Amino acid sequence: xxxCVGCRAKTVVPELxxxxxxxxxxxxxxxxxxxGRGAWLHPSPDCLRAAERRRAFPRALRVAGPxxxxxxxxxxxRTAGERADVGMSDVQQEKEAGRxxxxxx
Numbered sequence: 001x002x003x004c005v006g007c008r009a010k011t012v013v014p015e016l017x018x019x020x021x022x023x024x025x026x027x028x029x030x031x032x033x034x035x036g037r038g039a040w041l042h043p044s045p046d047c048l049r050a051a052e053r054r055r056a057f058p059r060a061l062r063v064a065g066p067x068x069x070x071x072x073x074x075x076x077x078r079t080a081g082e083r084a085d086v087g088m089s090d091v092q093q094e095k096e097a098g099r100x101x102x103x104x105x
Contacts, residue, residue: 002040005056006047016040017075021061025068028075037061045076 001010018029020036029038039060041047048069051057057067 004042004047004051005039005060006041006044006049006051006054009042011042013040015042017043017072019057019061019072021063021067024063025071026057026061027071030075041072043076043079045073045080048072048076 002013002016003010004016018032018034018038018040019026020029020034020038021027022034022036026039027034032038039057041051052069055066057063057069058065061067
């Protein structure tokens with residue numbers, strides 16, 4: 001169990017994104033392999049905004065001064081786009097296979 005630095009909810013590790021500081025920037029560590037102290041965040045723009053508003057990154061990562069979270073923002077935008085693309089391709093694949101696409105009433 002880990003705590004999201006944005007919403008402060010305790011969640012299991014696979015649902016959170018680990019982040020570390022590299023050269024004064026917060027960088028995503030989806031493989032959980034980078035060295036250094038980590039902070040955990042739901043992969044959601046809302047939690048990122050909450051963490052920025054609360055100034056949680058310097059405190060959680062034990063670094064003095066403000067940190068740049070631009071790379072995390074870009075990562076979240078990119079992965080959100082990929083998740084949307086994956087959902088669309090599943091529907092397209094089912095249509096192409098000749099199976100009806102079921103929808104909820």
